[in-house]
Amino acid sequence: MSPLEYPIRRFQPTLVAFMCLVALGIYAFVNVPREEDPYFKISAFIISVILPGADPIDIERLVAKPLEDRLAELDDVKSIETSVVDNVAVVVIEFEAFTDAEKKYDEVQRETNALRPSLPGEIARLEIRKFSPALVNTVQFALVSATATYRELEDLARALKDKLKTVEGVRTAESWAYPFRELRIEVDLRRMAELNLTPGVLVDVLKSENSNLPAGTLDLGSRSFTLKTSGSYESLDQVRDTVVASRNGAITRVRDIGKVFWADQPWNYIGRFNGERAVFVTANQKDGFNILKVRDRIATAVAEFEEQVPGRIKLEWGFDQSRNVAHRLNRLSLDLAIAIGLVSITLLPLGVRAAGIVMVTIPLALSFGLASIFFMGFSLNQLTIAGFVLALGLLVDDSIVVVENISRHLRMGYSRAEAALKGTQQIVHAILGCTATLLFAFLPLTVLPATAGKFIRVLPLTVISTILGSLLIALFIIPFIASRVLQPTGGSQGNQVLQRLMGLIERWYRPALEYCLARPRSTAIVAIGGSLIATLLLVPVVGSSLFPKSNSPMFLVKIETPTGSSLAATDTALRFAEEKVAAMPEVKSFFSNLGHGNPKIYYNHLPREDAANYAELFVQLREYSTRGTPKKLDILRQQLNEYPNARISVDEFVNGPPITAPIAVRIVGPDLSSLQTLSREIEKLIRKIPGTRDVDNPLRVSRTNLRLVVDRQKANQLGVPTEVFDQAVRLSVAGIEVGKYKETDGEQYAIVVRTPVGNRPDLSVLDEIRVPSRSGNSLPLSQLARLEFETAPTRIQRFGRERSVTIDADVIGNMNTAKVTANVVRELDRFPWPRGYHYVLGGEAESGTESFSGVGTAAIVALFGIFAVLVIEFGSFKSTLIVLTVVPIGLVGGF
Template sequence: MKITNFAVKNYQFTLIIFLLFAVVGVLTLFTMPRSEDPTIHPPEYLITVIYPGTSPKDMEEQVAKPIENKIYGLENIDKMLTTIEDGVAAIQVKFKYGVDINNKYQEISTEINALKNSELPKDIYLVKTEKISSSDVKILQAALVSDNASDKLLRDQADILKTRLEKITNLKEVKYSGMPEQEIRVDVQLDKLAQLKIPLNIVAGSLQSEAADIPGGSINLDSKVFNVKTSGKLKNVEDVANTVIYNANGKIIYLKDVADVSYKSEMVNHIIRLNGHRSVLVTAAMKDNVNIAQVQKEFLPIVDEFSKGLPSNIKLVKTFDQANMVSQRLGHLGFDFGLAILLVAITLLPLGFRASLIVMISIPLSLAIGLIALNLLGFSLNQLSIVGLVVALGLLVDDSIVVVENIERWLREGHSRMDAILKGTKQIGVAVVGCTATLVIAFLPLAFLPDAPGEFMRSLPMAVITSVLASMVVALTLVPFMGSRILKTHAHGEGNFFLKQLQKFLTYSYRGIMPRALKYPKTTIGISLILSAFAFFLFTKTGFKLFPTSEKPMFLINIKMPLQADIPESDRVTKLIENELKQHKEIVYYTSNVGKGNPQIYYNIHQQDVKPDFAQIFVQLDDEASPASKVALIKQLREKFKSFPYAKIEVKDFEQGPAIEANIVVRVFGEDPDTLRKLSFKVEDILRNNPGTVYINNELNTYKSDVKIEINKEKARTLGVLTSDVDKVIRMAVAGLTVGDYIDDRGDARNVVLTLPKDKFSNLDAFKNLYVNNIQGVPVLVNQIATISFETSPTAINHFNKSRFIKVTSLTKEGIYANDVLKDIVPQLDKLKMPPGYYYKLSGEAESEGDALGGNFLSVILLSAFLFIGVLLLQFKTFKGIIIVLSIIPLGILGGVVMLLITGHPMSIVSIIGFIGLSGIQVKNSLLLVDFTNQLRAEGYSIDDAINKAGETRFLPVVLTSITAICGLIPLAWNPNPLIAPLAIVLIGGLISSTILSRIVTPVMYKLIPPSIESI
């Protein structure tokens, strides 16, 4: 081959180029972006609207529907999922992949801003639009722990650490949580307002006017420009208390005359404890495309220095540092890689020391070139790309071994070193290129997986493709060059001791089988077909779970309280759970979050927003805890909390793959709430009666009670009162109103909030003393124009693409897969009698699998199949050759499936990748046999002689490549990471079965349907 001739004859140039690749590869390893998970930027956005005190029904009509109508009209919308609860609406918007992410963000922001100025209520507390990105995951979570420090001291210390961390350029979203901010609270005395007949909206208007900070503009004096400053912001409690709110018959009424004004902490809506002790969390995320190890070097000194300067009653505990996990994972893989290299070196002994040395040098060099290409393509070093490099380790040794072994064979036959190098490489070169092409095409569909799963997984197949292509280049250039320098001619044609023994073993093993197999080819193929059918039968017994469970030594406990439980009640129950966790010595940290979720520390688990009847505990085990011990603890805790009396306790492990709400989600669509509720009970019964389900949740199981204030519009019109003014006064009294801000002693703006003392709302009589001004400014009692009652309403309302639905969710028990449960429940769901216009759809794992494996992926699979066949046609120029080569694939699948069953792993995206890689290796091995058989026939050998000689000659490198791949994969099969072990297990099992059987099946198939040599 020309490239080989060039590399050998210009050896100085070849040496320099590959030394350059080696140096750049090492530098790339230490400098390329490094993170735990791939950074993905899906065209997905989250619109969150917070409107405290608003029922789900009102949120739906006043907030959700106007936003949905606007956003759904944008181009390239894929999905829109809306969740509406008390005072909160969350709208997840997903566009089709390929759109400009920033442009779509601007479009959404423009529409939301327009709605804020038109259709949305003016007193909404918060409307925010966020891009969803995997880089939002916190890489650092530190707790400031103290049982006796004041709120202000803890808050100030957290703010100091936050300010210092914000100065690190590679960090973003540095926040602290768990401690309410200070504010000036204006608790209005209703009885005094009623006595003076001062409407509450007058008090609010006076405060807003006093708090307004309007720039005075600028003036020109003596050719200079001076800014004009006016009164400025409120400064302290005295400023607020002395605000004039009313002038009654010449008597000035100050705010302090009708209200208690004081510094207070905001309403507590998020309580944090670490191992049962009061805490504040400081968290930080990392920017895209940076090295997490380098970022850790930047923030650790700051955190350590800050910790030393803390008051004696405050302790800093760094509970979560993702950089340590990444380092630990890379360390384990580095050890596995080193062990694999050692085992590979041992298996190469039959080639001899010099030949083995060439192969051993080619392996890290191929990986280095693959790593350089991966970095240039914009990928980072993460758990998926590392898995890809692991797969590549089992594949890329093949090319070098095949080339070296063929050169060695030529040398053993007595050829000169240069002839052996050039002619031996040329003889095998076309087959090597064809084999590499088939491998690349085999992994191509994975590089084109659609949507978020595709973007998440893409670095894995790309790592394989770049490394395999690099190994081909190395095998055809560096290997011949090194061979021309260090290989020597052989005095004995049989090779060294190890080669003789291996050759003798292979000859002896197949001596009795091969003649019979070739004598009865149809019987042999019949047995092969039976084994193939058995392999596909075993597929149905493995179970299927697209993305595996995480092996990390951590999990979550979700505490779901009865409806309308408040923060103190949720906190009481959380403490009971903490008491149980204290008994388990294997638990290092448990971080309790009452009223809110833990900050996001895993890429597909987003933080639950403020919810008084919810709590979450983030549980961390020792770093060296095994996945089995974690699973056992989860099972034990689930059993312990199964009948917990005060709340529903869900112990949940982290899952790989895209975010899903639960393993099984059944959505029932329709418009009438009562009909939907009845259907939800039927769906719930189906799920509850299945033995594989756990933690069944039906949002419509119970309704909540709301206070309804019904305004008599006829009376209101008669008295000249505007309905909107009544709504504002009620809202101000119940939820409070931020009327301005003041500057605290750290220079930060804090809120001034007008509200009523909470003890005044122990009953509904407080509403009787509320006044509202009519259009003439005359105060009117609210209870003159409104009646107060209770009404029931749903706890949540859901929309999908603007259509209302209810959902019933369930997790699956340990060892049971969602697909197995769905096989049982789907027929029952199909039998449900639903009214016209009502129907169900599956979400959860079922939807995730459909998104990942449907649509474009099937098209790419089809395209890859044609490319695969096309490459083989170029190689053999006949369909018979293709059939012979592909006939071995089912036999490799047999070994892979058997190994999955033995080890207890389900079929997953990882094992699918293993089977894809396995098919490439099998085709490669079979192709080597068929290609050499064709060459021998072209030289004049008969079919039988060509089959026998090709089997004896080429089966040796096939066995060597398989053994080296298996030995390289053995350490990885023991790895606890479910993204690595199943893949290695499939490859090992498949290589064992296909290597043993290919020596029989491929020659027999060749004899049955020998390709025409004239066409080759």
């Protein structure tokens, strides 16, 4: 008994297999994790270093270069990029895609920790973060109030954060957009000078008294006990009573030279929700959990928490990623219903029973595909859903052919069992060949290298699994059902629908076919040539890009004022953007972030660190229209471009690996001044190229810094060491962190020593600074130093351990990104580059090269595989080439 005959003759095992497949599909559908984006690990890490009071040149020399040199010694490093601004250095290191992300994280952490003692001691924070798509916030809340204090909002935000952490499926939660508290010690420099106490001594004493070193363990009888020493500060009075000096029997405590109290750190991140003052709380989901179920648990926890929120504070659920997932799942259900409807209409000529048999293929094949991705460890996300939608148009082909051939044998007079067996056996090779060509077409996508390959791999695997399922169903399940259900209809000519269809074919299609067959050469030339010409004409109309837009109902408005702008100046630009966005009827809500990027809400979105000249709006729409929304956003861009002295861009979310812009040109060279000159020329060059917009040059505008020039000879004569001078200035302007204070709830706050000035010191603070001398006197700063203005770089970028500057540009509407990039490259190649300077292309061009660098061999293998299958199928090269002519004709349908 042949394999094809077995399910027809032995229906019991076939029926059991049928029910098992249904049960497997239901089990997979219920238990498969649901996420918006596929989970995959990336061997890329972000090292953020904050060195308060340092300019970009100092941070580059003291922090960035040592870190780069140390990390470059690791194996399999793909790239190192660094961005340095005032106070902050961000080093991004990426390893080859084949490396183990966890192992590389350990290596980066080990090397960074080994380097830490040689870095400046004034570093306030050194943080290593994984770049993981899984660390995307699935919810973002806003606590909104115009009257509540930030202390009240902070306490509520921390409480909500802790509440969300207890929810099953939540990985972690964070609170944002409020000034962090600090334990401030405000000292009187004049009084310290009278006591002959320098800032350095005070700082050292406080650090020493707040240290908490474990003494070890002691055995007592049969038990071991951990021995604790004095430990860190536990109350403000302990800080006030700290002895900082003792001379001639007189003890000087902190309370004798200053005050100790709670205060807010300087403003660097302000949030608003729909234009109202707010703080934010976010949470992200653990891997392998169903986002819809986690969302329901979060909703329950939030409902309980909302009972303790005062009436003057509103808790707004501003962002919910599960809505996008639910929308995509609903779309899949709609596509499934449409597919079943179209199949039923298409198969009416074969009869209602035949149509019903074929429609069984759709849920069964989807069940097979869903079970396959579930057991392979994938989730139900936007790419698996796209794979299922794509497969819907392919999975019924085999079953249609089988059912039609069985129906034909029934009309020829065979019994149902014989018709099912002979009808299937007659076309089994054709079905296998057709399915094999489809599988070969998708195989190259499974071996794409780099990050893009990891991201997109689940899509072809979904299609391949579903098509394989449809093949098995068409060869074994469909013949079994047909042998039990199908009946001959309409005699040898079929039913009335089929007869009418054949009449139309005879009347219209047959003459056209005979006409074409009589002129084979002309027909081939017109069909193939016309298809190619139509395709070429349609490409500019449709447009192209390597990674398509996500079509999610949300976007970002990024605002950047000139470097050196105050937070207030940036806020003015932000409020202008808020006004324009709020006027759009399509807008549902928006988060405003002043001085910081919005928390991460998309897998390739990299939030910006603290910057006084940066703001960001995260806008959510009521719905996304592929036709209407891009036009509305273009209108918004035009309105925002009216604002002077700020770069305001509207960015839609795009699939694929993270890139700063579709077009990015890195200019590499040693000298900052030359890089700035070249960057301005290249910026003008790119602006002139048709199709570019939102051209950004970080070195377009120079900045001016204030520099204190110390009269060293005079300072030495008056007994003021340079170190004491620097510490006095630092205390007065930025303050010096001397440790952490741990509250009873476990939260830690910085202990900062500074002089009595406002949160945002201005130029007048320099007039109040007095510097202690060895003689016990305090001298005004103006007696020892003078102010000078100097030109300084706004930002220092480094690529491949060399200085660089990156010019970014977006592409207008449906313009062909590849074509615009080619025009940019042509102009760059014509540009007279000075010796020692060159450009490196980034953006989509770089990402595309990386993503498809290894796919050429796989594509060739797939092409030869398809060719071999067709040759085996037809036994003739000529027939194979004739079949392959459908490829250029099919391109027209694709556009």
